[in-house]
Amino acid sequence: MILNFGSINLDLVYRVPHLPSAGETLASASFEKYLGGKGINQSIAAHRAGAQTLHIGCLGPDGDWLRDQIADFGLPLDGLQSVDTPTGHAVIFVDDAAENQIVLFGGSNHAFTRSQFDAVLAKADPASDWVLCQNETNAVPELAKAAKAKGLRVAYSAAPFDADHAVPMLDHIDLLAVNEGEAAALQTALGKDPRSLGLPFLLVTKGSKGADLFTATDSYSQTSFAVDPVDTTGAGDTFLGAFMAEFTLSNDPAKALRFAAAASAIQVTRAGAAPAIPMRDTVLEFLKDHS
Numbered sequence: 001m002i003l004n005f006g007s008i009n010l011d012l013v014y015r016v017p018h019l020p021s022a023g024e025t026l027a028s029a030s031f032e033k034y035l036g037g038k039g040i041n042q043s044i045a046a047h048r049a050g051a052q053t054l055h056i057g058c059l060g061p062d063g064d065w066l067r068d069q070i071a072d073f074g075l076p077l078d079g080l081q082s083v084d085t086p087t088g089h090a091v092i093f094v095d096d097a098a099e100n101q102i103v104l105f106g107g108s109n110h111a112f113t114r115s116q117f118d119a120v121l122a123k124a125d126p127a128s129d130w131v132l133c134q135n136e137t138n139a140v141p142e143l144a145k146a147a148k149a150k151g152l153r154v155a156y157s158a159a160p161f162d163a164d165h166a167v168p169m170l171d172h173i174d175l176l177a178v179n180e181g182e183a184a185a186l187q188t189a190l191g192k193d194p195r196s197l198g199l200p201f202l203l204v205t206k207g208s209k210g211a212d213l214f215t216a217t218d219s220y221s222q223t224s225f226a227v228d229p230v231d232t233t234g235a236g237d238t239f240l241g242a243f244m245a246e247f248t249l250s251n252d253p254a255k256a257l258r259f260a261a262a263a264s265a266i267q268v269t270r271a272g273a274a275p276a277i278p279m280r281d282t283v284l285e286f287l288k289d290h291s
């Protein structure tokens, strides 16, 4: 099972002709609201890719619509905690080139408690379960340490990137997922190539250039599939959730990379983050057509 301790946001998405510059007032062409957040996007991607997934998250008093959305996606709700803090949200601008700009309000995503972690970790199975986490929630190093102390494997997406958060995590994880920019920022912070850290798994996504996976002994590369994107929001989350699902199901890194590349290629051709994530059958059909 994938135990994802992650963010849940209300995504407020504005389509704009170009990303706004400082001091500019810009009319939007449309406005939509969606379930989002890097954490829940990854959970939905893993769930839709066929992996048993539990999302552990916090919702404020205003979080009922998001809870209903999570239920509609078919994820179990027993990992969700109600807290007093207002629910996290993201203001997202998407331009005509499908690029985005995101401003986050962390809110309830920063209300995780040790007892919430411990209740889930106590029931986890080190033989089969992975813990997944990102940087949009509080107490991530404490979670990773507690999970490792129980013998669980930990996957960490260092996004949104902050070297002060990422560097202390490196001793407590089995899989680090970064995009190219995050990998470069981490290299600057460490003063050495992240590949030299000897992590069991280092996943580097490179957008339209594909992705690389480095293990202690091997490396794998996957090119991206050419598509016409309409919205790239959540593409990295889709890649990681789909990768984790396929990797835990097949234990085949190359197959998991290819599956994840297809899932994220499909996802960027649709609007929104979570609702754009494809089902497993759709990904397999796509792969058949692109073999």
Ligand code: RIB
Binding pocket: 007, 009, 010, 011, 035, 036, 037, 038, 041, 089, 090, 102, 104, 136, 233, 234, 235, 237, 273, 274
């Ligand atoms: O990665 C995309 C996500 O980043 C959005 O869904 C938004 O909520 C922010 O967390």
